Amino acid sequence: MHGTTIAVGQPVGASLREQARVLRDQFTRAGTLVVNLVSSPGAGKTSLLEATARHWAGRYRIAVLVGDLATERDAERLAPFVPVRQLTTGGACHLELPLVLRGLDELGRPPLDFLFIENIGNLVCPAAHDLGEHLRVVLLSTTEGDDKPGKYPKMFRTSQILVLSKADLLPYVPFSIDRAVEDARLIQPALRTVSVAARQGTGIEDWCRLLVDERDALLEANP
Amino acid sequence: MHETSLVLSLLRQAATILQSHRGAAVEQIRVEIGPLSGVEPLLVASAFDRLVEDSDCRGANLVIEEVSLDARCESCSREFVIERFRFVCPNCSSRSVRVVRGEEFRLLDLVIREHESAVGTSGEC
Numbered sequence: 001m002h003g004t005t006i007a008v009g010q011p012v013g014a015s016l017r018e019q020a021r022v023l024r025d026q027f028t029r030a031g032t033l034v035v036n037l038v039s040s041p042g043a044g045k046t047s048l049l050e051a052t053a054r055h056w057a058g059r060y061r062i063a064v065l066v067g068d069l070a071t072e073r074d075a076e077r078l079a080p081f082v083p084v085r086q087l088t089t090g091g092a093c094h095l096e097l098p099l100v101l102r103g104l105d106e107l108g109r110p111p112l113d114f115l116f117i118e119n120i121g122n123l124v125c126p127a128a129h130d131l132g133e134h135l136r137v138v139l140l141s142t143t144e145g146d147d148k149p150g151k152y153p154k155m156f157r158t159s160q161i162l163v164l165s166k167a168d169l170l171p172y173v174p175f176s177i178d179r180a181v182e183d184a185r186l187i188q189p190a191l192r193t194v195s196v197a198a199r200q201g202t203g204i205e206d207w208c209r210l211l212v213d214e215r216d217a218l219l220e221a222n223p
Numbered sequence: 224m225h226e227t228s229l230v231l232s233l234l235r236q237a238a239t240i241l242q243s244h245r246g247a248a249v250e251q252i253r254v255e256i257g258p259l260s261g262v263e264p265l266l267v268a269s270a271f272d273r274l275v276e277d278s279d280c281r282g283a284n285l286v287i288e289e290v291s292l293d294a295r296c297e298s299c300s301r302e303f304v305i306e307r308f309r310f311v312c313p314n315c316s317s318r319s320v321r322v323v324r325g326e327e328f329r330l331l332d333l334v335i336r337e338h339e340s341a342v343g344t345s346g347e348c
Contacts, residue, residue, distance in 0.1 A: 003250050003334040006240060012254070012328045013232040093225060125225040128261030128328075153308035154261050186309050189318035 016130075020097050023132030028222050032112045033215040036131050038155060039139035041121030044165035046074045047198040048139065048207070049116055053081035055204050060212075061111060065103040066118040067095040074118065083107060094125035097132065113215065127154040135214055141166040142173050146180035149187060156187040161194070163207065168197035226262050229328060230270040236330055238279035246338035249283040253332050257325030258292045258308075267328070292325035 011017060027034050037045045049064055056062065064084040066074040075086035085103045087095060100117060117133065119126045138159040140148060143166060149156045156162075162184050164177055181193050194210060196203035237252055256264050264287050271285045292305040298317035310320045 003336055004244075004247075006244075006333045006335060008236075008240065008330045008332050010236065010330050012229055012236065012330055014236065016232065092228070096228070125261070128225070128229070150308065154259050157259060157308075157310075185318075186311065189310065 016097050020130035020132040023097070023101070024134060027115065027132065027134070028218060030111065031215075031219055032115050033135065033211065033218055034115045034117065034131075034133045035135045035137055035211070036117045036119060036126075036133035037137050037139065038119045038123065038126050038159070039121060039141075039165075040123050040144060043121070043139040043141040043144065044196075044198055045118045045121070045139055046077055048163065048165065048196065049078060049118060050081055051196075051198040051201065051204045052116075052208060052211075053078070055201075055208050060113040062114040062116065063107055063110065063112055064116045064118060065100060065107070067099070067120045069093075069120065083110070089120065093120055093122050094129050095119050095131060096129055100131050114211065123148075123152040123155045127152070127158055134218055135160050137161040137163055139163045139165050140180060140184075142169045142175040142177075144175075146175045146177070147183060149180060149184035153187050156184050156191070159188060159191065161210065162191045164193065164195040166197060167195040167202060168200050226266040226270040227274070229262055230267060230274050233271075233328075233330060234274060234278040234280050237283070237333055240333060241279060241335065244335055244337065247335040248338065249280040249333055250336050251284045251286060251334035252280065252330070253286040253288065253334075255288045255290055255327065255329040255331050257290050257327055258305075259322070259326040260328040262328045264289055288331065290325050293323050294320045295323055297321055 039045050053062065062082055064078055064082050065087055066084060067087040067089060068074060069089055072086045075084045078084040085106045087099045087103045117131050136159045138155055140162060164180060177195060184191055194203055194207050196207055237249055241247060241249060256262055268285060268287060275281060275283055294305050295302050296312035296315060296317050297319040299312060299315040301312055301314040303313055311318055312320055
């Protein structure tokens with residue numbers, strides 16, 4: 001009797017990651033840009049999605065999957081503007097691929113230009129889970145403090161776009177956009193940034209243009 | 224909560240590998256945890272203790288190798304350890320830094336013990 005060592009050298013959750021890669025490739029081929037929105041609770045993800053849907057007003061084919069532990073509130077808010085399904089996790093603090101796949105089936109897998117996944121409000125756990133997205137967008141609102149990016153290294157490291165939300169509150173809070181961006185870029189120098197005030201519509205055009213540019217780049221790279 | 228789902232993935236991964244060694248039992252599971260892995264070693268260890276006995280890996284021991292966040296500067300090729308999550312080269316201050324280790328929670332290897340009754344029938348010892 002002896003112990004035999006079997007070398008593995010795989011990330012934990014490798015098979016789920018592979019499934020996420022496969023899903024991403026499928027969406028790439030279908031011309032759908034998949035966006036994973038992350039933030040703390042209340043930073044403005046749903047408001048941003050509402051403003052996006054209203055701005056485009058049907059110009060693009062979009063759908064939303066929104067994740068929460070409980071309630072269908074976000075889906076109800078968005079339903080007048082965009083096809084949406086609520087993903088209810090029960091206790092889980094982050095979305096995982098199987099639940100996203102189920103939501104896609106419920107949507108009926110229509111052809112889309114953009115698929116938005118609104119993650120659970122949480123800057124910690126969602127960072128480690130690939131949902132098949134092309135773009136990870138992290139929202140940081142002006143009421144959260146400009147010293148936060150450094151506290152959530154994995155989330156900011158794995159994101160490509162930083163949306164500074166609730167910009168209309170800047171006169172009332174000790175938040176410096178420059179400090180927040182500098183802090184975030186120490187972790188992820190490639191972060192692109194945009195400031196928005198979703199309820200006023202400020203910055204929404206820039207944000208939407210960024211999304212269109214990202215999708216164009218994806219389509220160009222994958223003819 | 225978060226470590227729970229990843230430890231369940233780990234145990235499933237180990238059990239799948241075990242399937243190609245019929246009759247074997249897992250003695251040890253060795254993992255690597257880096258600073259950007261998104262998991263905390265102590266919480267992984269306690270989740271493992273809680274979950275292993277109900278799994279196909281019951282009786283196995285967990286060994287955690289904690290590694291540093293190692294990077295390589297793409298501008299001057301300096302290799303260094305990233306301190307305090309500042310992704311800046313200490314040599315030339317470039318922000319073009321590539322992480323080479325420390326972003327993952329990895330399953331490194333398994334030590335398995337072949338079951339006694341397998342000896343003789345397969346010709347292996």
